[in-house]
Amino acid sequence: MKIGFNQINKHFGEVHANADITLDVQSGMIFGILGENGAGKSTLMKILSGFIQPDSGEIVLDGKAVSIETPADAIKFGIGMLHQDPLDFPPMQVIDNFIVGQRGGLILSHKDVIKAFRELQSQFDFSLDPDAYVDTLTVGERQQLEILRLLWLGARVLILDEPTTGISIQQKEKLFAALKVLAGQRKTIIFVSHKLEDVEVLCDQVAILRKGYLVGQVDAPYDTDQLVEMMFGKQIVLKELESVAQDKVVFELQDLYIEQYPLAIENVNFSLRAGEVIGLAGMEGSGQDVVLRACTGLLRPVSGRVIVNGTDLTGKNYLEFMQNGVAFLPASRLEEGLVPGLTLAEHFTVTTEDKQQLFIDKAYFRQKSEQMIEEYHIIGRPETPVESLSGGNQQRAALSLLKDSLSIILLEHPTRGLDIESTIYMWDKLKERCKLGTSIFFISGDLDEILRYSDRILVFFSGRVSPPLDSATVSLEQLGQLIGGKGWAKEFGDEETYEASTNP
Amino acid sequence: QPAPEPAAEVEEPAPVEEPEEFVFGILMVGPYNDRGWSQAHYEAGEYVVENVPGTRMIYLDVVNTADRPGTTAAQLAEELVQQGAKLVIFNSDDMKDDAVEFTRNNPDIFVIHASGDTQWAEGENYIPLENMVNVMGEMEYGKFIAGCDAALHTQTGSIGYLGPLINEETRRLTAAAYLGAEYCWENYLGNDPNDLSFRVTWIGFWFNIPGFTEDPSQVAQEFINTGVDVIISGIDTTEALVEARKATSEGTPVFAIPYDYEGACDEAPEVCLGVPWYNWGPAYVRHITAAMQGTWESVFEWLPPDWNDINNRDTTAIGYLSGPGMSPAAQDWLQQFIGELAGGLNLWTGPLNLQDGTPWLAEGEVATDVEVWYLPQLLEGMEGRSE
Amino acid sequence: MSGDIILLGLAGVIASGAPIVLAAIGETLTERAGVINLSLNGTIILSAMMGFWVAVEFDSLLLGFFAGALVGALVAAIVAFSSITLKQSQVAVGFILTITCRDLAYFLGNPIMGRQGPIMFSTPIPLLRQIPIIGPLFFQQSLMTYFSMILIFLAWFWISKTRPGLMLQGIGEKPAAAFVRGANVQAMRYFYTILGGALVGLAGPLYTLSVKPGWKGTITGLDGIGWIALAITIFGGWNPIRVAFGAYLFAFLQWLGLVLQSSWTFIPSQVLQVAPFPLMILTLLLVNLGNTEWMDRLLATLPDGVRIRVKKLIRSLRSQPPAALGTPFERQ
Amino acid sequence: MKQARTRSLSILFQLGGLILAFGFVTLILLSIDANPAEAFRLIWQGAVGNSTRIASVFVVWVPLVLVTCGVLVTFTAGLWNIGIEGQITLGAIFTTGVIRLFLDTPVHPVLVIVLSILAGMVGAAIWAVLAGLLKVFGGVNEIFGGLGLNFIATALNIGLIFGAWSRPGVASMSGTEPFPEAYWLPTFQNFRFSWYSIALTVVGLVVIYFLLQGTHFGLRLKAVGKGIKSAFRLGIPTWQHMLLSFLICGLFAGLAGALQVVAVYHRLIPAISSGYGFMGLMIGMLINYQAIWVAPIALFFAALNIGGIQLPIVMKLDSTLTGVLQGSLVLFILLMQGVKQRVLGNK
């Protein structure tokens, strides 16, 4: 089906998320939409899929202007969208998720649906257990489920919003294969991403958005530098990073054994040197987040020891870890990082040690927060509530709240959803701290980031932890293989297989 | 003493009041139209207005801390005084402390405390107060008759008594019903006393509070399920009557005897055997007239029925109105029983043992008012808790 | 006590549990859609009064129950409007309504106190009633009691075995996801809130016209029932079958209280009356153990085999509320 | 400028709510053809008509303010302390218990009163913390934990009044045997209110105001209330703060309960909490959790309660009308807030 966007406009308060975008997508092709964070990609797609309404402009399908009020309408027109963060029902079973929203008889009859489901997924050699509960699936598998569901609903246009975030190489390959098959069936695929390499290998044609505007449209094959320039309006140069690791060991894990349903992570042994940066690679739910949380005292290991600066903190709680110079920056900023409803100034008041007399010295903290806002280039004022900051600024704020003298900072996806500029800024700040002897322990779904910033790497696969790898000696491909569970035997010489390592 | 200033003059209704108008106020523990205890007092008040020229009634109902948070009966009595009341009636034993406090603080106001015992020299709570009077109908007679009536109608030989909370008053009234039942069962029907079962279940309060009291409806049903076919009610609400009506119309004939108020049968006449009722009117008339004419004196009155006609609204203190459910045969027996009582039959006569078997009255011994009023336990032969 | 007496007693338990079943199931439907209607206590009292009033005025049980349902639906509509449309705190609004409706009922109901109203008697079902045990237990009840029993299975079936029911679960779980699957979340929430409210509203007249007939103002003995029903909804873990179990358990304990009163003189009768509440708290504790962090710590001390088993057990006990319970949904 | 405009607008909306509430009640009155103007005037007269009545208003004002102060603390921590009723009751029970303990001892009454009040506060705090523990360590939502504890508390109270502490012979709804006057909190002349209660209440008000407005503790509570996970990540010991907020609320509830016993009823009565707890929650919502408004609004509610007594005496109307008025006030103000947010589009 041929899709036309005609002068689409959408505002969110001040933000002009889509500025009269006019764009045509031919049917039967894989069409890429590229753009930095906040460029307006998702917004545009949400408009197409009826999730939000444009302020002005119209959608044209096969030459007919149509009004898409709700996702239900979109589905009627055969448009299905796979959202950036999967919109499914974690506590329900796969098959129930598959069924919800389908037309059909009043009373549920799982049997035939399951049959159909199996047939459908065999086409793309997906292998989902219909009876499994969704909260036990990986992000990749949840995507597969959504795609199947949309196809089953008869989607002729498939929108995928950043589908490659947090999935394994294998899953990515499967996904791309599937998309090619679909394109072959004259289905239209719209592929949203800010990862150049994905777009380059997959898309027949790309449109680039920047700050809400459509800046251009390019056909394969692509010139990477040109794409980057279009995305960011300028060339981005990454300066070389040197390791600042010292020899002093600041942090140790000894035969750690952690249980977190459905995972059981065994004999983790590892020690971290001052100023060192360690990346935890692995697809989501492989256990890296579990280990990270065990290192912060948020999760109690069943056995083993966690030692910070020589003091054994095993079984101590998060706050005691904090007192011992361990800081933690979680992935979801507004749920776990910052307190929505509190202003920046109030955040600094809550977090700073000094001036802890009974009554708050308002003037003092206001002045302090202004200074911090200055130092971290936060776009906001002391009295701005954090929830009204943009994602990047929220991350900056979170960073600025960290104490000065820390021995370890643990980060979950420090740059998720940040564009390259913000990313570079983040890491500059972190590296500054490393120079002062703070070591860093971070999870990322982005292998480039892992390879680029870490001194050593731990690879996770369904609860198994590799010995530390020197980032200088591993290649992106190796890493991709490993997080996908391939080549462990070759790398680490043990014959353990996937099955053996997964826990009852 | 703050005078009943602006408040009064604006709040007095329009008609110009003749100077000697005598305003009396009633504080009722329940709703004035509860078809029970409180309504009996309310109608007595109206009776006074009818029969004593120059009187006017004002009242305040549901006077209890649950429904009027943050208030006390004494304070509310003050409010009545502010509205011009020169005499105040407290209608519940629960208001004892407030009645006394108020009476003390307002020596110029007359107080009638119905069902109180503070003016009773022989009583255990004697607090002499010039301007207070206690009146109480001798409901024990009503309960004798109720018990007798129940005994005369039960086919299964088991009677259920739906009791409120356990205290001296409720114990003695329950015991009275039992004695009445025993007497008629034995002497009129000539049955073996052991064949009569008399069961008391207390709900724990004067009415149902979910989560704290037994549910009276459930209690009544349980009675019926276990073969009781006459239920005597001692509580403020009419579950017994209603459940009897249900059971009867579902094929199990069951009768009930409500309490307190002459109109109590109305809720289910067909299954109502009769009701022991209070008639406060005459007593109120006497004391209010006395107050008006300056012949007031502080007394404690525990008034028996007018034996010439126990249902005479102008003379008796308590009565027993037969309900539509009463059978003609029983009617005659009942008249005979009332006659005997009038003739001086006193069922508080030994030999009587307390429930736990300890002797209470020896052979032929007659209980004093004090002994009856402060009855320590249920009597031997009654099933159910005493404490 | 002989067998059939116990049977009669238990049949009574089912009857006196019926209004709570109606109310708790109604609330379950509402909460499954992600809306908390905290106004139960007030709603039941108000609908009890209105239902009785109408039934007396028109001498019609049917109209009485209809009026009750209507009142319940109206109150629920206020909750829905203020929480779904105006995005105000559901708990706050429900709480205000629970207080206000009660006072309103007492105020407006004053004139009709003590009136004699029609009563819904039991209508035994011809053949089924003969079945030993089952018969006297289930098939000699009033029409509304039958309805309440059927409702349990209807609700359970609807929620867990039908297409709209599945969507209902979704709406309570993750409205956005339901929305992209074509559900009109707001409309559905209105619908289930009002439907649930109507069921709650039926509980009122069921009391004043059948279970404990008559309106007696503050001493009718209904104040608190709503809170109990609410507690039982939680107790039942948003699952109709378990909810019904909770309702009957409550009625059963009440009955037990008066049966044992004379025999078990050593326990004050209040104990059994109030028992459901500690029980509810215990249940909530039990179903939440799995989510508590000190439990993990405790488990960590156990030997492996045992630990795995215990964990499995706890997880099976756990009942999670609908994830979006109490949170408004808005499409950007 | 813009702020000024929105502020005046929001005042406008609140006025709207006020009008709607009174309009609603007026409609009710008309529907049963009673004269609304007369009714409202009566309530007013009944509240301020004379010194005795004003005194009575303050008798109600004291516990209302205390309880509201308490719930503001839990509200700030994001907790719905619906268990407040039970906490008041426990306060009263402990107070009574202590007084009974020392009744026939040489210990000086004044000391006994002080002890008993403290005991009351402790008792209520225990009950509150119990709800807190259930919430924090049992994952039992405080609304339902509190609800259960309310019923248990009332059962305990009634159990004591009709059982262990019942008057000789007559277990009665009037409560336990009144204490000798020596154990009463001295009242002002022959009025029903005591300057001591007023003083304690004012102190409580000031404490809460500054606690919530100016202190680090208050701010941390707020953080916990707004986002518990984040607050914890930022280094705030969250469960300790939640328990603390329960504890503080309990202390206030306990004080209220204690004063009910030593200053108002001089004994334990079945309905000792008098529904003040729930009313406090309502006031908390009405004033949108701003401590500064507690005193006046509580006074208004108390006035309605006392003024309402005139309705049955003079107009033969049930006093619950004032409850309806209070409720619809809170409801409509809340609704108007929602309408405002819709109109102004600010969340």
Ligand SMILES: Nc1ncnc2c1ncn2[C@@H]1O[C@H](COP(=O)(O)OP(=O)(O)OP(=O)(O)O)[C@@H](O)[C@H]1O
């Ligand atoms: N619901 C919303 N409310 C307010 N602002 C929004 C909302 N959704 C998006 N925005 C803003 O609109 C702009 C475009 O957002 P959008 O999500 O489309 O960007 P994007 O290209 O998808 O970025 P990313 O690559 O991070 O997903 C951003 O500035 C974002 O902050």
Ligand SMILES: Nc1ncnc2c1ncn2[C@@H]1O[C@H](COP(=O)(O)OP(=O)(O)OP(=O)(O)O)[C@@H](O)[C@H]1O
């Ligand atoms: N055939 C049946 N007959 C009677 N009860 C049943 C039957 N099947 C299931 N139940 C009970 O009904 C309740 C609901 O079943 P089910 O698990 O399908 O509900 P659900 O809505 O899916 O709950 P959940 O979403 O938590 O799984 C459960 O308590 C179960 O024990």
Ligand SMILES: [Mg+2]
């Ligand atoms: Mg996006």
Ligand SMILES: [Mg+2]
């Ligand atoms: Mg299921």
